[in-house]
Amino acid sequence: MDINLQARTTEFLQIFDEGDVDAALLFFAPRAVVRTYNTAPVIGHSALRRTILPCFANLLNIHHEPLLLWAQDPLCIAECNVTITRADHAIASVR
Numbered sequence: 001m002d003i004n005l006q007a008r009t010t011e012f013l014q015i016f017d018e019g020d021v022d023a024a025l026l027f028f029a030p031r032a033v034v035r036t037y038n039t040a041p042v043i044g045h046s047a048l049r050r051t052i053l054p055c056f057a058n059l060l061n062i063h064h065e066p067l068l069l070w071a072q073d074p075l076c077i078a079e080c081n082v083t084i085t086r087a088d089h090a091i092a093s094v095r
Contacts (some may be wrong), residue, residue, distance in 0.1 A: 005071050009078055013064040020055050021049055062087040067095070 006012050008027070013014070016024040034042045042051050049056070056062075068079040084092045 005069055005076070007064075009069055009075070009076070010068055013021060013078075013080070017062050017064055019051050019062075024052075026051060058087050059084060060087055060089065 012024060012027045015027075025048060028045065028048065031044050032048070034048060043046050063083045065081040066078055066084075067081060070077045079095070082094050084094070086092070
């Protein structure tokens with residue numbers, strides 16, 4: 001694995017897990033396309049911000065543990081274990 005990719009991914013996930021959406025968006029190109037699960041693609045910084053911010057309102061904590069990383073410029077894919085603590089203190093883990 002590319003050490004720079006691993007370091008940048010770890011840095012991004014730490015910033016994201018801290019809830020700093022604006023700092024996390026700096027890791028994306030202005031017209032980046034983000035896809036998660038079975039949702040429609042989210043395109044660009046403004047749409048990403050509008051999509052992410054409401055999610056943080058319902059969370060007490062989120063933690064990403066990267067498992068696999070793959071990159072082929074300009075695409076990067078990360079598989080993570082994600083542990084979420086919701087506002088009602090319920091904990092969910094997903095991969």
